[in-house]
Amino acid sequence: MLTHQAVQTSSFKSTLAHALVPGAEGPSGAIEMMGAPMSFRRNAEIYGENEPAEYLYKVVSGTVRTYKTLLDGRRQIGAFYLPGDVFGLECGDQHTASAEAVTDAKVIVVKRKSLFALAQRDAEVARDLWTITSVELQRAQDHMLALVKTAEERVAGFLLEMADRASAKNQIELPMSRQDIADYLGLTIETVSRTMTHLENTAAIELPSSRRVVLRNRATLGRLNG
Numbered sequence: 749m750l751t752h753q754a755v756q757t758s759s760f761k762s763t764l765a766h767a768l769v770p771g772a773e774g775p776s777g778a779i780e781m782m783g784a785p786m787s788f789r790r791n792a793e794i795y796g797e798n799e800p801a802e803y804l805y806k807v808v809s810g811t812v813r814t815y816k817t818l819l820d821g822r823r824q825i826g827a828f829y830l831p832g833d834v835f836g837l838e839c840g841d842q843h844t845a846s847a848e849a850v851t852d853a854k855v856i857v858v859k860r861k862s863l864f865a866l867a868q869r870d871a872e873v874a875r876d877l878w879t880i881t882s883v884e885l886q887r888a889q890d891h892m893l894a895l896v897k898t899a900e901e902r903v904a905g906f907l908l909e910m911a912d913r914a915s916a917k918n919q920i921e922l923p924m925s926r927q928d929i930a931d932y933l934g935l936t937i938e939t940v941s942r943t944m945t946h947l948e949n950t951a952a953i954e955l956p957s958s959r960r961v962v963l964r965n966r967a968t969l970g971r972l973n974g
Contacts, residue, residue, distance in 0.1 A: 804952040810853025825932040904972035
């Protein structure tokens with residue numbers, strides 16, 4: 749769990765555009781603000797559901813997942829965040845899901861209140877926040893639509909999404925486990941594994957290991973993804 753004291757004791761200056769815009773190569777202006785680099789071990793909690801949403805986070809290295817625990821105890825993963833992604837932006841004052849490090853991860857932490865105050869004075873900062881919000885909304889919509897597809901369509905779409913987000917051509921190293929993938933796609937781990945094997949048998953993919961996936965036929969995967 750992140751505390752205000754932890755952020756205060758580990759702060760550094762970072763250019764706003766670089767810290768907030770996913771995939772930004774550099775700032776479009778010389779706007780600086782106070783932020784903090786923080787490291788989290790694999791499976792460590794970054795924040796919990798219903799905790800105050802006081803900060804925004806940008807992944808520097810590693811992978812982060814957000815999830816909710818359902819009433820029956822099942823876990824539904826809402827999103828995966830890769831290096832360059834920003835997470836923790838909420839409509840209200842509390843987090844609607846929990847966030848954990850999938851792998852050892854390093855994130856930049858930015859005080860939400862200070863950022864919003866700056867956005868009121870700076871149109872460029874406001875545009876950056878709008879971009880982040882739009883990206884998050886699009887991902888949420890895509891994920892919602894994926895959950896009504898067949899298992900094969902969901903897995904194919906997931907592999908294409910991971911490859912595109914990692915800027916990979918035909919080979920990806922998945923940072924998350926198959927249980928994570930199952931909880932993200934609303935499937936069982938057995939169904940995910942069976943579907944992966946089927947895609948390999950049809951020459952759409954190759955599986956050198958459980959985490960490494962070679963996309964042998966993107967056209968086939970694209971047709972499956974609809």
